[in-house]
Amino acid sequence: MANKQHNHNDSNKELQPLLVLGPPFMFPTFEAQNLHNYRFLNAFSSQIPLHQFLAEQSVDPSSIQAILCSPRQKISADAIRLLPSLSLIVTTSNGTRHIDLAECSYRGIQVASIPGDRLAVDVADMTVGLLIDVMWNISAADRHLRKRGPSKPCNLSSGSKLEGKRVGIVGLGKIGREVAKRLEAFGCRIMYNSRNQKPFVSYPFYSNVVELAGNSDVLVLSCSLNEQTRHIVKREVMLALGKEGVIVNIGRGDLIDEKELVRCLMEGEIKGAGLDVFENEPNVPKELFPLDNVVLSPHAASLTSHRIYDVCERVAECLEAFFSSKLPEYPGLG
């Protein structure tokens, strides 16, 4: 796909600063397309606190009107309070829960997200990929082979087929339904938990996640994050899932009590996990790195090249509309 150059800046004008927080995967593409439009302040690549970063860059915090972020970093009220002129936060994601929305609403800051028309399909593919990887130790075997060569014994446990597995899906929205469709084709038995029972599906419904876990071999987390779903998977749920159980989380890191997840994985209370999201992104608990029963992905489940292209286009349009003070017609604005 050809990269489109956006150039809406009169070359004599000073470039608007654009604060980039949270490493967006599409960032190199976006920056290359918009070098002439913004002064990019890439705070995500710096390990220092935001106020220090701005001071080091000699940036007056009150000159910043817009932030570009991704779900890979939380945008806290403290960060927002540092920027008195902030009026717009654009996130490259569909979800906005990584942003302190209460502070934005208090300050009248607009939050724009990028709706994902085909997102569910991409995320569902990745969910199945993570699950098969965990069940078959694909990434672990790959690491062993590269590190030790083909003649050294590899003591990974044997693969486990998907056919006949009972899969409990937490959140049967668009993504959950796409996951169900795919896993049905593998011969899995689908059951689910969600806020309400869905009249249009015949999969068994569990109103209680512990009970769902107790009847599942695999738990897929595809619900959105809110006050009711934060830490919906706690130790009790993992113990109910059991020692042969696998968790795949492509929702949000905060859906699981991550400390307990790490403990359960290390102590063998569950068999394995495929994780695309983490509680404290972009950080990943370091205890997970040596574990062969865990497959890690850096919040990349929706990032097909098509999506990256689409996001770059829409982010550019949104920022352009904002800085040219056109009435925002962008669907995510509001």
Ligand SMILES: O=CC(=O)O
């Ligand atoms: O996590 C990805 C998204 O919300 O788009």
